[in-house]
Amino acid sequence: MKKELPEHFRSYKHVWVFIEFEHGRIHPVSLELLGEGRKLADKLGVELAGVLLGSGADSLDDATRNCFAYGADVVYRVEHPVLAQYRNQPYTKVMTELVEKFQPEIMLLGATVLGRDLAGSVATTLKTGLTADCTELAIDDERSLAATRPTFGGSLLCTIHTLNYRPQMATVRPRVMAMPRPEEGREGRVVVYTPELEEERIITKVLDFLPDDAAEASGLAFADIVVAGGMGLRSEENIQLVRQLASVLGGDWGGSRPLVQKGWIAADRQIGQTGKTIRPKLYIAAGISGAIQHRVGVEGADMIVAINTDPNAPIFDFAHLGVVSDAVALLPVLTEAFRQRLLVNRMAG
């Protein structure tokens, strides 16, 4: 079903990343997307732009510099008191106006609470396609965005295109793409856009913001070492085997979705497509089969170690190291062996 791109979309060029900017800081997913957007823009031979909305000149200056450092050639900068805190209505209005005026061919957003709230509204207003939670983005031979995401059912991926509409929109979850290395002092062009916004016309008001207790939030997504358990652990009690190994390794811990569904672990410990995406240096999965929804959440790990009784478990297809063994028996021994190893080395060193 290949059709020509309609004439009025031919002038659409460049790759945009919506910069999620709240409480004076850029969400890391936006920087990850600048890294990914850079590759797409280079492949297409076009510019990469960060789209930055907010209020407060100082913090926007700082954020603008960051966009350049992480790869943007251009920053569309929109400053207005109404944009101080995210609200759907004014953000949708401004984003839609920007797209119509400056005509990007690709627009990427983080699949965060904010990004998902905004992307659906903007795509509907523009009547264009939006692919959710992509795990891979590429440019095909026809200069079209090929957005790949997992499909339900456990073992398949699909590649989705938006052939006849522009921009081609996609969301990507945090930590799915690698964080690029910033280049301090890198410069670019700023395009200032002044929207017509009046507070009286905005129907939703922010009465209060109750920040989360930072200490309680799990640092799982950013941990260098993660140990996780799955249904192969067989009981809630055995979760502690995972926690103990993580603790000896100074890492964090989590589990597969069924453990959350059973109430064995909290929802913010879930790893995978509908949980957290992790990119640790070492990931140890104990008693996890390796379904696609789990796989896409851990594939960015430098090294994946799987412990599973079934030599044919799908996890061995993408793990680097595997042990065909009973995790419940192996975990405590492994924990103790690591502890000894560290002890010996510490005394030697």
Add this chain to the structure above:
Amino acid sequence: MRIFVCIKQVPDSAQIRVHPVTNTIMRQGVPTIINPYDLFGLEEALRLRDRFGGEVTVLSMGPPMASESLRKALGYGADRGLLLTDRFFAGSDTLATSYALSRLIEKAAEEQGMPHIVFCGKQTIDGDTAQVGPGIAQRLGLSQLTYVSAIDAVDPEQGTITVRRRADHGVQVLSSRLPAMITMLEGSNQIRRGTQNDVLRAARSDITQWNAAGVGIEDLSLCGLRGSPTVVKRVFAPSVRSEKATIVSSESGVSATASALIEAILERQPALETDLLEQASGY
């Protein structure tokens, strides 16, 4: 209060099987359920009706058998069910789906009056995009309140509402105006057991069915595959790493296996040992 709840019939993911040879999803014989996230909106709707009176209408777009899910919702206590079903809707992406559903909502509103609130699920368990709710809100000009964990106050007379919304680093307390589109966060409530009466009534009730023409859709190019800007080009199995996992042998017992595994890890990632030691010395 007039409340609409959008529910999608989805395959019970726990029972989906993939064909071992063709790698396609085998839908035949897979039981269907109401998308679990939609039940949080339904329960919230029923609670509001308990407090303010009025009616809860459940709506769905899908094949004729989706009426089973609507009937199930009546069994939980919803007052009536509306199904939009037509072969022209096959292959809808989220843009085409939000178009069809917003026409169904407008049709229902013509007969019952504009709803105060339209509930959607946070996302589905099959498509899993979370895009349809915002799409409907945008098309109908409803206040968009997603990821709501609690409704603090609502006044249907004044047309005002105050909610708590789960944001990335905390909770936003938002005041807004009706009509609103709300997606409820999972765990915000628990679906009730329908009364004996509800269950009996559900079994007897008719689910009203409309086709595209019935809800006034004239331009079929906005529906189904034709009305969907996204195109699925390829469905494939994830690549298998060229080399499979190196299996660390476990023949000589658990502790030999553990040592062998540690050696193998550190041989491949020598930097890890330094990292680990640095961390350990911090204790």
